[in-house]
Amino acid sequence: MRRIGSNLGIEWEVVPATDAASPGSHRRSADPEGQFTPTEVACFLSHRRTWSMIADGDDPLGAVFEDDIHCAPDLKEFLQQLPAPDLPVIYRLEASPLVTEISRRPDVRVGKRALHRHQGGCLARPPSA
Structure with missing residues (x-):
């Protein structure tokens, strides 16, 4: 992600993923009925943490990208506009x-x-x- 951002001239923050193997009380609150796999719950918790960072921040816009993205060369210009x-x-x-x-x-x-x-x-x- 850092390499992709550097190549595009974008400085972004990489948010570490929630580890599906690590137990946590938040897992039960995110999936009280136990219908998702630990990996799916960890993915959701990672996304929720990222959304909270954006909502609590001062920037008027936030963008979230997965680590397997393919970016258009004009992504920076697109986001700036x-x-x-x-x-x-x-x-x-x-x-x-x-x-x-x-x-x-x-x-x-x-x-x-x-x-x-x-x-x-x-x-x-x-x-x-």
Whole structure:
């Protein structure tokens, strides 16, 4: 992630993942019915911690990227041109429509790219056929 950011001229903070093997009381509160694997719960806890960092921070925008991303060369320019929304909103970049519900009309256009608001839930796995 640091190499990718350096190549793009982006300085970002790498947030360590929650270890699925380490026990914790937060795991029970995140999955009280025990329906997810320890890895899925750890992934959620990592995401929740990252969202909290953004919500508690002073920056008007926050972006979260997974460690297996492939970035367009103009990502920095794209992020710099994003307007700060009036209310909290989540956008998914390059989201699969099979597992993510997004609005039909874009909220924001930046150059040739468009952002569609995240609608509803996001499935952990694609629906079975």
